[in-house]
Amino acid sequence: MLETDGTVINDSQKGYTVKDARTITIALTGETGYDAATGRPLKSIAQLSGICLKRLDKCFQDGIRSVSQMHRKDFCSLSRRMQLSLGEEKKLPTDIRLEEFHSGASDSGLLELWFYFGRYLLISSSREGSMAANLQGIWNSDMRPAWSGNYTTNINVQMNYWLAEPGNLSQCHMPLLELIKGCMESGRETAAEQFGCRGFVVNHNIDLWKQTSPVGMSAQKPPVKYAYFPAASGWLCRHIWEHYRFTLEEDFLKDWYPVMREAALFYLDYLVEKDGFFLTAPSTSPENLFYDASGQACAVSAGTTMDTAIIRTLFKDCAQAAGLLCTDKELAEKLTYISDKMLPYQISAKGGLMEWSQDFPEVYKDHRHLSHLYGLYPGEEISTEKNTNLAAACIKTLEQRTDEGPGWSKAWKACLWARLKDGERAFRLLRGLLTPVTGTRMSYICGGTYKNLLCAHPPFQIDGNFGGAAAVCEMLIQSHRESIELLPALPKEWQAGSVKGLCARGGYVFDFTWERGEICEIWISSVRNTICKVHFQNESHNFRCVKNEHRKVYGKDVCVEY
Structure with a gap:
């Protein structure tokens, strides 16, 4: 449906032509008869068309500005939960930044942009009540996409959701969990x-x-x-x-x-x-x-x-x-x-x-x-502290497998190196993940990123976007052991930065800043009254947390230890 101050000519063969117009507003919508509980279509085409037309009518009745405001409010309620600063944003087109970064230029702001883009993709493709994000998320242009657009359960659909919890998008995790139950x-x-x-x-x-x-x-x-x-x-x-x-x-x-x-x-x-x-x-x-x-x-x-x-x-x-x-x-x-x-x-x-x-x-x-x-x-x-011989064997395996592979494989390797607390190797994999790719022919090597920042297997496959963003989280915080560790795999490129809204196991949300590779300030929110064990700069701290209170626990003239 479109709205314009010009003249609209409707040709059944060529579509719509708009002449003498200063403004054109086009509204698109869609509906499915698919029922998740039964796995069958339960609505007729006529019913679906009626739903779409009713929705479009309401869109123009409310006005495009109102619809845009509703969208922004909804999206920002999730996107603004987290903020990340890793470096200065270069004022260059993305494709040029990718080429320069691949050639060895420093551009931590590009990885920051990549991280935000990963959260954008998850917010946009996986919301409560929707289907889980598949191999292409919702960005598919083919009648039969690569690998049929299925949920590939030997790594790919799982990787799609590694970002959800640490990236403060827990609600976006629910479509996958509903799929499992289904x-x-x-x-x-x-x-x-x-x-x-x-x-x-x-x-x-x-x-x-x-x-x-x-x-x-x-x-x-x-x-x-x-x-x-x-x-x-x-x-x-x-x-x-x-x-x-x-x-x-x-x-x-x-x-x-x-x-x-x-x-x-x-x-x-x-x-x-x-x-x-x-x-x-x-x-x-x-x-x-x-x-x-x-x-x-x-x-x-x-x-x-x-x-x-x-x-x-x-x-x-x-x-x-x-x-x-x-x-x-x-x-x-x-x-x-x-x-x-x-x-x-x-x-x-x-x-x-x-x-x-x-x-x-x-x-x-x-x-x-x-x-x-x-x-x-x-x-x-397996961990670097608990079983060093097995951790060393994992390092050997990663070296044998090399840094090459499809996009999602590079993302997994970045997560693995981060878990091993090797920030330089994790960063190297992220740099490799941002290798510029133009081709769409299927390949199991030479993975990277298209100039629109979508991950290239190739062809396009969205799991690498989510896996790469999850690797960034893993480099900044690890909470799988008894103590939460900050900056466990910090590369030299990220010697100064800040993060807000980064989540940890145990019901915690962290904000912290760092300079010259060392923590300056920490804020913690917790869903319960508890003592939070935090490790950074080779020291362990026990911070007292108050339920639902956003509290500064470490910094200049502040240290709320138990």
Whole structure:
């Protein structure tokens, strides 16, 4: 629908032509008959057209200025929760800045812009009541986009939401959590009919209709290396637990614990015991292959590192949630017992973390997936403080895999290096992620960024935008251990800066500034009365927090310690 002071000519073949106009206002809207609960269209085309026309009429009745103000108010209510300053903003076109940054120029303001753009994309593509952001978010121009625009559950849809909690966009996380819950019905059928197990399960790729069984039945090549991934539901359930850890919303945990519980029940039935350890069989490491003793490239083995890490993490999370809710005591004890008897991490002869339960040679030594490093990030079983030998093995693995790969892979590597507290390597990956790309032909190397700042796999794939923004958060704050650490992976390029509204596990929101790489001032908000343990500049501090009070706890002439 359009409104103009000119003359409108409507041609059914050529569309609208506007002549002699000073102003033109065009309003676009759309509606779907899709019903999330049933996975089916429930409205006719006539009904949908009526809804659209009614909405457009209201838009012009209210006036474009009023509609714009409503939009700004809605968007800013989320976007202004957080502010980041990393450097001076250069007054140059974005494409030129990308080229210069790729050539080695200093431009921390470009990464700041990239971060804000990532939050913009999440706010715009994932709101309560909407569908979760898929591989393209909502920015798709193709009738059948790359990878069918599905929810790819062996890294990509999870990466889409790594930014949500630390980036102060917790509400934007809900569409993914609703998607997980929405998969339970079909997931129960898949668990019972294809696996003979209780609970529910999700494999690789979910679509609009909650597809949960392995995909690729009509593929020309055997799809098992990517299609068979029953650990996906365990990984997805990690997002439920993370949402609780950041918000401490007990009512949320009561409502969503049953999802975690059913996922755990599936794995209790699926695991097998061998030589005193529990492991998955059959098992794959997403999209990667190994050579067996005869030199044959294989995808299937028993007890891959990623399966083990995901399931052990789920069991521990589920047991802890049950304890907080004072329920399922026997189940929690069983989950704890099994998790302690699952295969431990192992180090290969070459010094890297083993991807499979045996030290198989890899077919692709620089493979884009970092599946066996799940326990480092986004998991937290491996840390530089807790198990230095495993952390060293992760470093070796990252070096073997190189810094190359598609855009999302570079983003994951940046997060991994940040978790290892190597700010320079994380920054190097972010610089690589902003490599200018123009082509759209599918490639599994040479990932980067288009001049509009959308991530290039290539082609366009939005997860790298979210993953790169999450890496920035991880470089500035880490809250997965007992003490919250500020500036754990600060690169030399960011020696001065400030951040407001950065969230941490435990229900905290942080504002802080730094100069010459050292913290100057800290403000903390908390959802409860508590003592917040914070580590920075090689010192630990215990700050007293008052519920719902934004409090300066550290700075010139101020130090509110317990």
